[in-house]
Amino acid sequence: MKNEELGMKNRLFLIAVALLALVSCTPKTPTEDPQEKMAKALAGTWNLISITETRSVSIGSEEVDVYIVFETDQPEATRAEAASPAESTGTFTLYQMLGTGRFRTFRGRWTLIGTHLTGAYTNGTPWGAEYEVTLDDDDTRLTLAAPKETCIYTRTTLPSGL
Amino acid sequence: MKKRIIPFILTAVVGMTTACSDSLEVAVATPESPVTQATRSAKIVNDSEITRQGILLLKFESAPTDEVRSQLASCGVTDLQPVFPSMPGKKELEQRFGLDRWYEATLSDEVTTDAAADAICLLAEVTTVQYDNVYHNEESEFVVPVSESELGLRAATRAATDLPFNDPWLRYQWGYINTGDVSLAEDIYKGADINVKNAWKNLTGGDPEIIVAVVDEAVKSDHPDLAANMWVNEAERNGKEGVDDDGNGYVDDIYGYNFVRNGALHWKNDHPNDEYVNTGHGTHCAGTIAAVNNNNLGVCGIAGGTGNGDGCRIMSCQIFDQKEGGDSRIASKAIKYAADMGASIISCSFGYPGGTYKSDAAYRNGNNKSNKIEYDAIKYFEASKNNSVVDGGIPIFAAGNDGDPYATYPGALYDVISVSAFGPDYLPAYYTNYGPGCNIVAPGGEYYHKVNGSYPPEGMILSCYPSELGDAWDVRGKDYAFSQGTSMACPHVSGVAALGLSYAKKLGKTFTATEFKELLLSSANDFDSRLKGEKKLYNNTLNLGNYRKQMGTGSIDTYLFMMQIEGIPCLTAETGRNQWIDVSQYFGTSSVNLTYLGEPGKENGQVLCEISDEDRESLGLQQDPYMQYGKLYIYPTKIGSGKVIIHAIAGGTIVGGDDAIGGMPMTQEVTIISRTFKSGTGGWL
Numbered sequence: 001m002k003n004e005e006l007g008m009k010n011r012l013f014l015i016a017v018a019l020l021a022l023v024s025c026t027p028k029t030p031t032e033d034p035q036e037k038m039a040k041a042l043a044g045t046w047n048l049i050s051i052t053e054t055r056s057v058s059i060g061s062e063e064v065d066v067y068i069v070f071e072t073d074q075p076e077a078t079r080a081e082a083a084s085p086a087e088s089t090g091t092f093t094l095y096q097m098l099g100t101g102r103f104r105t106f107r108g109r110w111t112l113i114g115t116h117l118t119g120a121y122t123n124g125t126p127w128g129a130e131y132e133v134t135l136d137d138d139d140t141r142l143t144l145a146a147p148k149e150t151c152i153y154t155r156t157t158l159p160s161g162l
Numbered sequence: 163m164k165k166r167i168i169p170f171i172l173t174a175v176v177g178m179t180t181a182c183s184d185s186l187e188v189a190v191a192t193p194e195s196p197v198t199q200a201t202r203s204a205k206i207v208n209d210s211e212i213t214r215q216g217i218l219l220l221k222f223e224s225a226p227t228d229e230v231r232s233q234l235a236s237c238g239v240t241d242l243q244p245v246f247p248s249m250p251g252k253k254e255l256e257q258r259f260g261l262d263r264w265y266e267a268t269l270s271d272e273v274t275t276d277a278a279a280d281a282i283c284l285l286a287e288v289t290t291v292q293y294d295n296v297y298h299n300e301e302s303e304f305v306v307p308v309s310e311s312e313l314g315l316r317a318a319t320r321a322a323t324d325l326p327f328n329d330p331w332l333r334y335q336w337g338y339i340n341t342g343d344v345s346l347a348e349d350i351y352k353g354a355d356i357n358v359k360n361a362w363k364n365l366t367g368g369d370p371e372i373i374v375a376v377v378d379e380a381v382k383s384d385h386p387d388l389a390a391n392m393w394v395n396e397a398e399r400n401g402k403e404g405v406d407d408d409g410n411g412y413v414d415d416i417y418g419y420n421f422v423r424n425g426a427l428h429w430k431n432d433h434p435n436d437e438y439v440n441t442g443h444g445t446h447c448a449g450t451i452a453a454v455n456n457n458n459l460g461v462c463g464i465a466g467g468t469g470n471g472d473g474c475r476i477m478s479c480q481i482f483d484q485k486e487g488g489d490s491r492i493a494s495k496a497i498k499y500a501a502d503m504g505a506s507i508i509s510c511s512f513g514y515p516g517g518t519y520k521s522d523a524a525y526r527n528g529n530n531k532s533n534k535i536e537y538d539a540i541k542y543f544e545a546s547k548n549n550s551v552v553d554g555g556i557p558i559f560a561a562g563n564d565g566d567p568y569a570t571y572p573g574a575l576y577d578v579i580s581v582s583a584f585g586p587d588y589l590p591a592y593y594t595n596y597g598p599g600c601n602i603v604a605p606g607g608e609y610y611h612k613v614n615g616s617y618p619p620e621g622m623i624l625s626c627y628p629s630e631l632g633d634a635w636d637v638r639g640k641d642y643a644f645s646q647g648t649s650m651a652c653p654h655v656s657g658v659a660a661l662g663l664s665y666a667k668k669l670g671k672t673f674t675a676t677e678f679k680e681l682l683l684s685s686a687n688d689f690d691s692r693l694k695g696e697k698k699l700y701n702n703t704l705n706l707g708n709y710r711k712q713m714g715t716g717s718i719d720t721y722l723f724m725m726q727i728e729g730i731p732c733l734t735a736e737t738g739r740n741q742w743i744d745v746s747q748y749f750g751t752s753s754v755n756l757t758y759l760g761e762p763g764k765e766n767g768q769v770l771c772e773i774s775d776e777d778r779e780s781l782g783l784q785q786d787p788y789m790q791y792g793k794l795y796i797y798p799t800k801i802g803s804g805k806v807i808i809h810a811i812a813g814g815t816i817v818g819g820d821d822a823i824g825g826m827p828m829t830q831e832v833t834i835i836s837r838t839f840k841s842g843t844g845g846w847l
Contacts, residue, residue, distance in 0.1 A: 048846075059835045060780045060803025062732065066846045096846045099803075099833045101729025106845040121843045128841035148838035 039088030046153035221290035238273030247411020290532035306619035307640035337605030347611035354588035367468035369664035375500035379444035381478035387460035393475035418478030422487030449626030464657025494539035501546035509656035511649035513570035523820035554675035560648035562595035569599030576818030583651035598823035606651035619644035685723035686716030740797035759809035777804025798836035
């Protein structure tokens with residue numbers, strides 16, 4: 001009887017070892033943090049193509065030309081400085097021409113928590129609104145929706161001279 | 163020689179008949195019709211104080227015939243010549259402003275100027291009789307020439323600052339970039355300057371096609387820090403000496419012309435009378451406007467370029483020479499010359515003694531229908547388009563150094579820019595005129611600012627100087643000098659105007675001359691908020707309250723001017739909210755102190771702005787926007803846009819004109835975009 005018990009234990013042990021080996025060798029499938037994915041997709045240069053209320057890039061009879069360049073903070077910096085690991089931060093440069101004249105430049109920082117985007121200019125003045133961010137599937141179309149205004153941007157490169 | 167009245171010419175009085183000849187139509191006075199008295203008053207546009215004797219300026223209905231000349235001879239005229247040579251291609255303009263009908267009449271020693279004037283005005287063919295008044299230039303009582311070595315020693319203890327050009331003495335030119343360096347003046351006010359630094363760095367340094375005529379003493383055309391920016395009449399430079407190669411009526415006018423000696427520019431001192439001296443005034447003014455920048459030499463000029471040969475050009479129109487000249491005839495010829503030879507701006511640091519005239523009409527024509535010769539010349543210049551930006555010339559004058567509460571004429575004319583002065587303390591200079599007719603204030607320099615118990619010259623304005631002239635100890639060889647005066651403030655504004663024309667040309671912008679002047683005058687910073695209490699400077703005590711709201715639109719701001727040239731400012735407003743919008747960024751920070759023009763609003767102090775019906779509808783306005791406390795009130799109820807037009811006065815509480823000295827009316831247009839929200843910075847996000 002003892003030989004049969006020993007044999008069962010050995011078989012169980014071998015099965016356990018085999019299972020352990022099987023689990024150890026199976027490669028893990030990486031899953032990207034949605035926050036980081038959104039932040040990466042946000043990075044780049046965007047040109048305003050539609051203001052929802054007017055469905056154009058004009059307000060009244062005045063043309064509006066806006067370029068935004070979003071840059072994401074380095075991941076190390078993000079981990080070290082972020083108040084919460086669930087947020088992404090970075091800098092922005094905004095070029096705008098309202099009506100006639102030349103482009104004016106504004107700079108500052110942004111914070112993305114989930115799909116909620118906020119920011120402030122370099123002098124500490126917060127943006128005029130907070131936005132919900134939506135990107136289309138190929139990340140070429142960005143929608144920033146404020147409570148009463150939704151603007152659509154397309155990915156582009158900065159014109160020379162800006 | 164004692165003069166006597168020719169017996170057959172009698173001063174006209176009511177009840178007497180007076181005539182130069184029986185064959186011409188002359189006004190005849192009778193007891194019933196005292197037309198002679200009235201005729202004299204109607205034709206003589208000024209009085210005989212401070213005039214050149216032995217000459218009268220006459221304007222005719224048409225070119226004088228032989229018969230008219232004969233009658234003039236009977237009145238004591240020995241020679242009659244047109245004042246202005248006719249410029250090829252300018253005949254129509256000359257006729258429009260009557261310059262072709264002005265003549266200078268040389269008088270016999272046998273007749274007094276007054277008696278000749280009385281007699282000549284009776285001739286029907288003569289529309290205007292003018293005494294040849296003499297101006298004075300707004301020169302400073304202080305001119306301190308300095309050598310490069312002296313400037314180097316002074317600068318040795320100062321740390322280098324972030325300056326855009328390598329000109330070694332830019333650090334003394336606090337009027338351009340004022341870092342608050344107390345080694346220049348212990349009470350210096352940081353930022354008291356024309357804010358030109360970023361314009362130089364980012365926008366422009368000038369354009370060689372923009373020419374500024376310095377109407378003054380001569381500009382030393384071969385000054386090492388000016389020569390490269392002198393305007394050159396190529397036809398004369400490449401032509402024959404002694405020949406009027408371009409047919410403009412002047413011989414060998416290569417860098418300009420000496421209208422006193424009718425010849426070459428003359429800035430040296432060689433008069434037998436030691437009191438008759440040149441002071442370097444024209445050269446100093448020219449240096450402020452366009453000394454060559456970034457040439458590792460000397461000083462900077464506001465429109466002196468960036469070191470790439472791109473500075474504006476200086477044309478020397480000499481009207482003073484060793485205390486001679488400076489009369490109406492000479493000044494008028496110089497102004498016409500500037501117009502004919504391509505100047506876009508005339509920089510005029512001269513004027514009548516303060517208080518000589520108290521209204522535009524009194525200056526222009528003695529309250530009669532005929533205009534003075536220099537008024538006709540100024541109008542001719544204003545009608546001359548010499549660049550691709552504006553449709554006419556821009557005259558800029560010094561306001562005067564008499565400490566009077568009004569500007570001097572011609573600068574006080576309502577449509578001419580007149581410049582007052584401030585010192586390094588950003589307070590009115592003790593000498594400056596202020597009040598009605600003074601449109602804007604600029605650095606004029608000021609002596610008497612202490613440094614370590616002494617009075618160095620650095621509180622004044624440093625610029626170019628003719629090395630042929632000596633200092634107080636007659637030491638020569640000095641290429642630079644400190645000086646003060648509204649004479650120095652005037653070229654600051656002339657330089658900024660030239661820089662503005664250069665930038666506008668670069669952008670392809672065009673304006674009317676009126677629009678351009680309005681933009682210039684609305685590009686000003688607050689100057690009033692510190693005008694409280696007293697300013698004590700040596701033996702001078704200024705009650706600063708007297709200067710509040712009396713310094714025009716404020717202190718000129720070059721960078722703001724460039725921004726305005728770029729385009730109509732576009733401001734954002736929040737839909738569904740009544741709000742005040744600060745327009746000072748675009749209208750000058752003196753906007754709170756300006757007098758606004760328009761229909762009154764519902765409450766005291768409100769002045770309605772203009773807006774079209776279409777724009778009112780686009781913004782959903784329930785009431786018109788208005789100005790109050792220097793801010794624009796607006797309540798848009800719809801997402802849209804509109805243009806709001808704001809009217810104000812630059813340099814007074816009333817618009818200048820025939821009745822009184824006053825300011826220049828100006829208009830500023832702003833665009834309002836109404837959105838559902840706005841940021842505090844004006845940024846889109």
